[in-house]
Amino acid sequence: MDLEDIYENVENDDIKDITGPQTQNHSQDGGKDGKCRGRRCLVLMTVCLGLICVLLLVFITLQHITITAERDLLKSYKNTVEEFNHTIISLQDNYTDLRSEKDQLKNKFSSLSQKKLELETELRKLYELGKDRFFISSELKSWSESRQYCRDRGADLVIINTKEKQQFISSLVKERVWIGLSDIETEGIMKWVDNSPLKQG
Template identity: 30%
Template sequence: MSTVIYATPVFKKVRYNRKVEEDGGKRDEREEVVYESADGVRDERISFQAHERGPQVQDPPPVQRKSFRAAALCLGVLCLLMMVGLIILSVRHFSVTLEKENLETRYNDLNKTYTELKDNKSSLTVNYKTLSKNHSLLQDEVKMLNNIIEEGKLCPKGWKRFGSSYYFKSTEKKSWYDSRYDCQSRGSDLVSINSKEEQEFVTKFLLSKNEESWIGLRTKQSHQRGPYMYMWEWVDGSSLTETFWARDPYPSQYYHATCCDRQGQWTQTHYNDKKTWICEKQISSFT
């Protein structure tokens, strides 16, 4: 069985304007009914709507769409790289800032340590000077104690020490030559006084009041001055550097020197006179 579909007729009125001959000056207007099918009307409506919407934008061709996609992809990659770079820079900035703070802390600690060390150095310098001074004093004390010990060990009974020599004062009285012989028997000789300090020591510690003792000063013939001219000389062969005479002596073969008068000065006495004597011996010669 077949079905017949009839299209509903659509009609519309259309107004026509018709011009007559220009010379006639007449104008004829009339309406006519035009019958159209539904399809035709629909096509006409669509065309009219399209005309009202304006021109349609056509889709770009496939090649242009690929170019847009590639550009968008590149832009996305660049954005991603920029984000990664910003993250790296942020991390780096944080690390540098942290390192800077650590360095500042270390610098402050080192500066504080330096100040403390500087103060300690000053204190140590003061302590060193004090210790050096005490060390020198202790060395002097040790030296003095060693001298006392050596004197106690090496000095025979009756000897006294001054400088680098030991001295002996006799209680007997003999002539100058016998006195010298006694000193030589003790491994020494009559004293030779070569300085003011030694003179003061002999006067203060070895001589009794109002007593003179033989010393190692004698007369010796001087052939340069003449056959009967004499000069003073110490028994050890040294010349006089300092003299402490009470009055100017006259050297002769019969007179030798003694020490000392009441003022602690030398006098000239005949060598056969009986007097006490003073012996001197170097420390290095003690055994």
């Protein structure tokens, strides 16, 4: 028996009209609904997967940007650290050089201080010697004429009885000059003009 025959045998036309087609439509709608739900789920799953892929792509891109930025920052820090290290090494070298220079200057200062003391002592000695007045004539004369020239002016030829006095007189004259030493009285015995003997050559 066909489904149509069953429906024809039913007496109540209203029931037939109401229930027959509804049952058939209901089963057809149920299949359509299942198909629609399946399609909707598939579309929804595809959209969700697409969104997840987009989010993953954004996340990966952000991670790449962040890693690149961190790598650049790390490079910058490394360069800065290297520059600081070079600066520190340079400053240490400069410090060592300055300490060495300071020590050299200290030694030079000590040496100059010592020379200053020596020069002050020498100056005092020369000052004492300078109390005697010396006259150096530019005229060419013999020893006797030179002595007479000095005596006419209330002086005499110079007597050199200390090393300091000899150095002082040597610093004053550049050419040969007469001094108050001779062997006029006794040949071979040198005496000063004040008759004191020559103690050192």
